[in-house]
Amino acid sequence: MKPIFQDLVYRARDTQTDKIVALKKVQMDKEKDGIPISSLWEITLLLKLWHPNIMELKEVVMGNHLESIFLVMGYCEQDLARCPFLRLRYGWIVPVKCIILQVLKGLQYLHENFFIHSRDLKVCNLLMTDKGCVKIVDFGLARAHGVPLKPMTPKVVTLWRKSLMQEIHVPDSLPRAVGCILTELLAHMPLLPGMKTSGQHVLQPYNNLKHKFPWLSEAGLRLLNILFMYDPKKRRTAGDCLESSYFKEKPLPCEPELMPTFSHHRNKRTAPSGVESPGKR
Known part of the structure; x- marks a missing residue:
């Protein structure tokens, strides 16, 4: 795609x-x-x-x-959409927890300052430095919001998000976006990889997360259910998700500076001072 x-x-x-x-x-x-x-x-x-x-x-x-x-x-140095260590079959849970914690902290800061990123928050909008610090990028569709929350025009660019993000308050869609990021990092593939818009609106009539992730702990499944749940009376914030027991059980998330990095691969290329090399993100 x-x-x-x-x-x-x-x-x-x-x-x-x-x-x-x-x-x-x-x-x-x-x-x-x-x-x-x-x-x-x-x-x-x-x-x-x-x-x-x-x-x-x-x-x-x-x-x-x-x-x-x-x-x-x-x-x-790293684009998380193409990060090598996230494609490993074993031992990737620790860095995934570290990544999601950092994303939630960034979103919590945005919401506390009455800003939202967009409904298109996704893995390729996440970059990481050689010190393991995850950065949320691409704020072209970001918006300010107030209290009470009001519906906003859905600016969903990614096809794989449309079935989850439309016709609800934008702040409420952000936990779902984090849920999509978490499942994509855990499964090494998008949760809803539809090929056209019509197919994206045919959802499962039941919750099959436990079948999709049979190896995930009960705390992890609870967090996913919280992220994907939409109930105005039980709205969950990024701060609420940060308190999830999933981040407190073993294996514990590592500190950002202990994240595996591969910056030396990109730094091998040398060029004269000034603009060194172009890239597309």
């Missing part, structure tokens, strides 16, 4: 600090009236936020042309 769009991201070196940064190019191909509203919103939002698990925006720079605008962000 090909993605609808890809962000062009360059690996570059800051000549003043000598640190590696990421340059995310603002897509201007079809714009005639300036910077796209999604990019403006992403810039505005990231300038207001700071959290270890939220991608930081350092500055906005312009290239040789007006169409060459880049967001200067922190550099992450």
Whole structure:
């Protein structure tokens, strides 16, 4: 399944600090009236936020042309959608727990500041540094929300999310997005890999999570049921999920700095100072 769009991201070196940064190019191909509203919103939002698990925006720079605008962000060595150690058959539960804990902490921070990421939170929106710190990225569809919660237009881009995310409050859809991420990391494949929109709305009439993950502990199954449950009277927040007994039973999640990393594979390539190498995320 090909993605609808890809962000062009360059690996570059800051000549003043000598640190590696990421340059995310603002897509201007079809714009005639300036910077796209999604990019403006992403810039505005990231300038207001700071959290270890939220991608930081350092500055906005312009290239040789007006169409060459880049967001200067922190550099992450690994894309979790293509991370080698998550495809191992044994011993991957410890890092998976560490990843989900960090995602929940980032979402908790967003919600406490009355922001939501989007309904398209997914594995490829998660990057990781060589120190094991997971960063939530891609805030072009993020929104502010208030109290009481109000329905918002469903901006679901990924086909595999549509059956779970539509026609409910956006904040309520985020635990389901985390549930999809957790199941994908555990099973090494998407939970609902439909090939077209119509097929995505044919769901199982019963809960088959226990059959899908027979090796998962009772605490793990309870967490999945909480994440996928939708009941306005029993709304669960990211903070509630952080208290799950799944993260307190063995095997315990490791500390981020103990996460396995493979940064040396990407750092083998050398290039002159300045922009070092482009990549697509």
